[in-house]
Amino acid sequence: MADTLLAVRNLxxxxxxxxxxxxxxxxxxxxxxxxxxxxxxxxxxxxxxxLSGDLAPDSGKVLLDGKDITSVPTHRRSHFxxxxxxxxxxxxxxxxxxxxxxxxxxxxxxxxxRFWQPACTEERLRRPAMDILDKVGLADRAGTIASAMSxxxxxxxxxAMALATxxxxxxxxxxxxxxGVEESxxxxxxxxxxxxxxxxxxxxxxxxxxxxxxxxxxxxxxxxVIATGKPAEIRRNKAVRDAYLGED
Amino acid sequence: xxxxxxxxxxxxxxxxxxxxLGKSVTGRYITVAFMVLLLVxxxxxxxxxxxxYLDFSTRIICLSFAAVSLNLILGFGGMISFGHAxxxxxxxxxxxxxxxxxxxxxxxxxxxxxxxxxxxxxxxGAVCLRTKGVYxxxxxMAFAQMAxxxxxxxxxxxxxxxxxxxxxxxxxxxxxxxxxVLFLLAYAALATGIYAVYRIVxxxxxxxxxxCQSNEARMKALxxxxxxxxxxxxxxxxxxxxxxxxxxxxxxxFISPDMMGWTRSGELMxxxxxxxxxxxxxxVLGAVAFLVIExxxxxxxxxxxxxxxxxxxxxVLFIKGGLSGLIHRGLKHG
Ligand SMILES: Nc1ncnc2c1ncn2[C@@H]1O[C@H](COP(=O)(O)OP(=O)(O)OP(=O)(O)O)[C@@H](O)[C@H]1O
Ligand SMILES: [Mg+2]
Numbered sequence: 001m002a003d004t005l006l007a008v009r010n011l012x013x014x015x016x017x018x019x020x021x022x023x024x025x026x027x028x029x030x031x032x033x034x035x036x037x038x039x040x041x042x043x044x045x046x047x048x049x050x051l052s053g054d055l056a057p058d059s060g061k062v063l064l065d066g067k068d069i070t071s072v073p074t075h076r077r078s079h080f081x082x083x084x085x086x087x088x089x090x091x092x093x094x095x096x097x098x099x100x101x102x103x104x105x106x107x108x109x110x111x112x113x114r115f116w117q118p119a120c121t122e123e124r125l126r127r128p129a130m131d132i133l134d135k136v137g138l139a140d141r142a143g144t145i146a147s148a149m150s151x152x153x154x155x156x157x158x159x160a161m162a163l164a165t166x167x168x169x170x171x172x173x174x175x176x177x178x179x180g181v182e183e184s185x186x187x188x189x190x191x192x193x194x195x196x197x198x199x200x201x202x203x204x205x206x207x208x209x210x211x212x213x214x215x216x217x218x219x220x221x222x223x224x225v226i227a228t229g230k231p232a233e234i235r236r237n238k239a240v241r242d243a244y245l246g247e248d
Numbered sequence: 249x250x251x252x253x254x255x256x257x258x259x260x261x262x263x264x265x266x267x268x269l270g271k272s273v274t275g276r277y278i279t280v281a282f283m284v285l286l287l288v289x290x291x292x293x294x295x296x297x298x299x300x301y302l303d304f305s306t307r308i309i310c311l312s313f314a315a316v317s318l319n320l321i322l323g324f325g326g327m328i329s330f331g332h333a334x335x336x337x338x339x340x341x342x343x344x345x346x347x348x349x350x351x352x353x354x355x356x357x358x359x360x361x362x363x364x365x366x367x368x369x370x371x372x373g374a375v376c377l378r379t380k381g382v383y384x385x386x387x388x389m390a391f392a393q394m395a396x397x398x399x400x401x402x403x404x405x406x407x408x409x410x411x412x413x414x415x416x417x418x419x420x421x422x423x424x425x426x427x428x429v430l431f432l433l434a435y436a437a438l439a440t441g442i443y444a445v446y447r448i449v450x451x452x453x454x455x456x457x458x459x460c461q462s463n464e465a466r467m468k469a470l471x472x473x474x475x476x477x478x479x480x481x482x483x484x485x486x487x488x489x490x491x492x493x494x495x496x497x498x499x500x501x502f503i504s505p506d507m508m509g510w511t512r513s514g515e516l517m518x519x520x521x522x523x524x525x526x527x528x529x530x531x532v533l534g535a536v537a538f539l540v541i542e543x544x545x546x547x548x549x550x551x552x553x554x555x556x557x558x559x560x561x562x563x564v565l566f567i568k569g570g571l572s573g574l575i576h577r578g579l580k581h582g
Binding site for chain 2: 052053054073074075076078079083084086090091092093094095099102103104106107108112113114115116117118119120122161162164165
């Protein structure tokens with residue numbers, strides 16, 4: 001059964017002499033949680049940036065639902081149902097938590113060329129925003145300014161904002177980076193809850209989380225996919241063990 | 249998933265639109281008193297025969313309005329424009345040029361000033377907003393200088409000698425040949441401008457513009473065509489400043505390309521930063537402080553420019569949040 005949502009075809013991107021993405025082809029099935037793992041500097045973030053549209057590939061194609069979106073700008077991809085979270089927390093630091101999420105909701109609630117009515121009193125922004133904060137466990141922090149939150153909470157907010165755009169396809173770049181054990185466990189719980197409902201491409205260093213969550217795993221080393229398969233297959237794979245898993 | 253109930257107060261804080269006059273009660277009194285004084289003092293001066301202060305205040309009000317418009321993009325949108333005075337000049341010439349040809353109606357002048365400024369903002373902004381950081385600053389300045397040289401080259405309208413406006417714009421309901429009426433019109437325009445900025449920055453559109461200032465990459469990822477929103481803000485600010493220029497042109501009765509030189513743009517920036525970027529009344533405070541200090545220093549010495557420049561740079565470097573920030577902190581601790 002080939003119900004492919006995202007197809008990456010022969011993607012290449014180099015920075016100077018570094019081949020950050022070296023002929024990468026990956027297919028993500030609808031409803032699948034597909035993990036991408038690999039050592040530091042393997043090109044995981046670079047791959048995500050090309051999928052989200054933040055970075056233009058040198059060559060190759062990105063297809064969403066069979067449609068070539070390689071040259072579609074980032075903001076339009078969002079309206080095709082794609083959302084990303086950033087490895088380096090990227091929220092509106094000077095805004096309250098609920099304002100952060102409301103702004104994400106607003107993006108998918110008609111035009112924002114509305115110049116007069118205050119946005120913050122709008123129930124149709126606030127209510128969905130609160131629902132999502134509830135989902136990621138930040139409801140009690142709604143009024144806090146993002147810069148006053150802990151790192152872990154900001155990671156949760158990062159996810160909340162991606163979810164607020166009602167995506168069908170999520171690109172998550174190390175959602176658990178820098179989180180404590182408890183916070184990581186909570187995040188795994190949240191991602192488990194999203195599984196099946198959303199198609200997810202997950203980049204993560206936390207191997208316990210990856211093996212607990214992933215339907216399939218692709219291993220990226222020096223910009224190349226050296227293996228793709230079910231978690232059990234990846235665990236057994238000799239090349240993967242040598243290049244990456246053997247490390248720990 | 250969360251155990252604790254959402255803190256109702258915190259959310260209410262968010263869902264209440266920010267007050268026009270600020271959060272703290274004392275702060276509100278100060279703002280109101282400041283705006284009332286700005287209206288009443290010049291009138292009192294005029295009634296007691298001191299026309300100079302009325303004239304001076306009219307200039308302050310016009311430039312405050314220009315600073316308020318710059319603040320919309322600089323303070324709320326993070327667009328550091330070094331060419332905002334171009335709109336003042338364009339606005340002024342949209343009074344001067346039609347008047348020169350015998351068209352004296354304000355109903356023509358003011359819409360024309362806003363319209364042409366908006367168009368200039370649209371065309372130049374479309375290019376400028378493709379760039380970031382220092383490049384944006386430089387290119388806005390470059391476009392303003394182009395406008396400067398364009399008007400300089402228009403011999404018909406006086407070139408660098410400038411153009412005299414013999415009769416102020418004719419508005420059939422009010423007579424702005426009367427200094428007091430012109431002052432009141434400028435004040436009304438400023439008040440309306442501040443209210444408009446207040447509504448805009450809290451609207452959906454304003455939230456998007458502020459989001460772009462805070463984190464543009466995230467805004468794109470959320471699905472916003474940030475370029476279109478920022479350009480729209482740029483055009484609104486340009487049109488507002490065009491109106492300020494038309495008022496200033498009417499007041500001065502003499503206009504020249506100097507009104508849009510890069511030093512003028514720099515002064516506007518200073519006013520905004522001095523008063524407090526991203527605040528509603530800060531630019532007015534900044535404009536008042538700037539022009540009053542300039543006036544006082546220039547009365548003392550002919551070499552006022554240097555100490556003035558040093559004073560400004562020090563204040564920008566050391567007063568965090570500008571004068572508004574200073575007052576705000578004073579209220580907190582005092
Ligand atoms: N903008 C850039 N300019 C130059 N080189 C870059 C740029 N972005 C990434 N690189 C290089 O490309 C390679 C891949 O980087 P990338 O950030 O994608 O790795 P990663 O797999 O996400 O690593 P990590 O696990 O540390 O997050 C690295 O060698 C990096 O130095
Ligand atoms: Mg990375």
